Amino acid sequence: MMQATTFERAPMIAITALRVLVGWHFLYEGLAKLTAPSWTAAGYLKQAKGPLAESFRWLATRPDMLATADLMTMWGLTIVGACLILGLFTRLASLAGIGFILLFYLAAPPLIGYFYAIPSEGSYLIVNKNLVEAAALVVILLTGSGRFAGLDRIVHGLISRRPRLAAA
Amino acid sequence: MRADAPDLDGGIGIAEPRERGDLWRFSHEAMHTVFEVYASHPDERYAAQAAQAAFALVDRLEGDLSRFRSNSDITRVNQLTAGESARVGEAALECLLIARHLYDVTDGAFDVAIGTGLPSLEIDADDFLIRATAGGVRVDLGGIGKGYAVDLMAELLEEWGVERAFVHGGFSSAVALETPAACDGWPLTLSDPREPSRVFSRLSMRQTALSASGVRKGDHILDPRTRTPVRGRLAAWVALPRPGTAASGHEGFRLAPAAVADGLTTAFMLLGVDRIAALCARSPGLEAWILPDGVSACAADLLHFNGRATPGDDDGGRGRQAK
């Protein structure tokens, strides 16, 4: 079990703010898909590029698997977002968030040679906003901000009441 | 884009193909120009029917997109006053999405509204609605309509199984599909729009969209950003690879390479050389040729950009050129 934070207060507040912002973003993305009439990842999957493009496109052709993927994405994003904002099960949520973002990144990696020829806004070279957000989640994962300012603190407090768990 | 004269056709040529028993050529007038389908297919009658279906498609598109038709989608958009919205069909929506995207990417050098306020049109892709936040916007899709038509014609021919084909509209928007058997590419030429017999460069192309823009000697182009006439370049060409069949466009809308190429050639008549080089550099696969003004207009003056850092000589690294 990870040690509680030993960082200074100010950085922890900053990381908590970062956690809330990322959580907000995830929550919005998840809710927007949940409330949009029949959202599906199909279009997004069909235009996948990069090394995993084939798998993504294949997924789009299997309606049963696609439905599961859609459900997992919509609810996953929502739950991860809510948890991050609340600071509940932060590490789990961060891991899941990193997982989602890596999938999205791999579906459209801004690598030279994969990028389609039509010019578009901004220029990305390997690093795009997805990757930056994933890195933010890594920071959140490693610094236990939920335990600092989040429901995790209460949960941890409740759990640590029991002597044998606290000793683990 | 020009003040009143019609777009000058031409700029792309096709070297006379050797006598082939299975190469057919079909023509059709539409959109103030002539569209043609060159098809390599063992069954001439089937190829003719496929070409005819493609031409019928062009006619339908003209009905939707032409600002000269009183009941086209675009005419209806042009009549919107502030706050009004109009429902449009797929063709108009996709063209406007492409137009808007190119407007952003070229900082307004390509502007289908020619400075009358394209950004004030809200495009609601979900509901196929165009909402005008200000009146007076006048859209003219002449700059990408032919390219879009050619893209859709190419898709239709593929649907019919006529995959070895070359399609063009007025020799200024073209798509090369698969090549005739035993050919590496369709033998195309970049020629002087004013004098088609003067060839600047020879290319061998397959699965590529190619577009050309040019001006008559002494003519001016209207720069949509300043709404003043400027002396542009003499000519510009753009080539884009056709996306694979699995790839589709942003949000399910199609990537229409000939339409995009059309818009880019129009913009490249105005944009600075460094800007063009930058755009090409970060879009691998995008190739451009520029014939600057004030030169004697011969092949050696042709600037070529092909996604590498420096503009330069003609033998660009894509290996698609044959001298």
Added chain:
Amino acid sequence: MADEDDKRNSRVPAVSGAPPKLGRRDLLMGLSTVPALGLFGYAWNRQQQYRRGREAAAAATPAAAAGLQEINVALLGAGAQGQVLMEAMLRIPGLRFRAVCDIWTEYNLRRVVNTLKRFKQEPNGYADYREMLDKEKELDAVIVATPDFWHARHATDALKAGKHVYCEKEMSNTLEGARSMVLAQRETGKLLQIGHQRRSNPRYIHCYQKLLGEAKLLGRIVTVNGQWNRAVAPDLGAPDRYAIPEATLKQYGFKDMHQFRNWRWYKGLGGGPIVDLGSHQIDIYNWFLGAPPSGVMASGGLLYYDPKTHEWHDTVMVMYDYDTPVGPAKAYYQTQTTNGSQGYYESFMGDQGTLLISESELNYAGQLYRDPNAPAWDEWIQKGYVSAPKEQEAKEQTGSGAIADVRESVAPDQHTVPVSLRDPYHQPHLQNFFDTIRGKATLNCPAEIGYESAVSVLKVNEAIEAKSRLSFKPEDFKV
């Protein structure tokens, strides 16, 4: 932080069994980010309200404001014409596509269903129209755009299933078929609109009501001329990979794929160009002249196309006699499919003026010519019924005071019809159909009127065979 550790350590009970208390600081810090969720909820709400407001504004057409009841529609026939009608209907608010039916399931049906899905409709796809009528419980109207020889069956079955029907022209390829449709409409009391879309075209309505009806600008119409010229075209084909199985084709009355695609040229399925094209314009003749024809003479032949694949006439010339309310008139109509110059138009020639009009505003904007002997049109120009005349050049006098050459008449003033159609050609007629379903209008081309036109048009092929003048009796036009 040292503070924290101490606090935590202090929570570990010295004696097992006694639960430690969560410090107040812990609770405060623990709940510190919960307000962020509240803020999110608030922002989300505001955004939803804004979006709903925008949607309401966008959908706030006069129709929607009047509490439009949605009409459930099925499209029967998803071919070229079906797709044209669909495009027009997508621009009409208040419609819900419940079903699409076409036997070409792999191509046309799939394409139309996919297009409708992109427009947020969710129609079910059918190959068998009977199955569709049985299974679709929430259907108000059926749009029939199948080949002519199927119109009677499709329309009557749909009417008897309790649906309103919009049926493409020609009403049927046979008189019996057309008659059965009128009878079914009477029997069921449902609406049946025949797809002569010019009857709802605002330009044509303006000409009929204002120019002919009110202003009587043309005086007495004595002759009418009309044509539809179309260029040579190869037969329609189909993508190889989407060929329909022979068994299916035969089940629906088609010999093979070629006949399926080119049914218009085959006897028993269609009526050839005179029915495909002439139908529209001859219907306008009847409308504007105020009477059906009293006689017809026609000549036609297959002059150009391959008789193995074309059974009907590719070139037809027709002469109609009319007993109009204001006197006899003759109308000439031509259709040919070997040359497209001058396209299609109708020209109504009266003793005081001429009206030259076409559905295609681009080619014929609706020109009106005033005969020099006719009274001035100033009143009508002021009312906005016609535009002001274009400047005409004056003819020069010859010699000194010599009378102008009497063989040439002075060029008449040219005016235009000041009404434009901004919508797809079929939209007004479909809108009229749906408005009538809602009780807000009456049909512009109900079954009885469609029947009159069908009789007028179908007789032409008969007249060509007969090689002599055929007469109509007034009873011929009634069912």
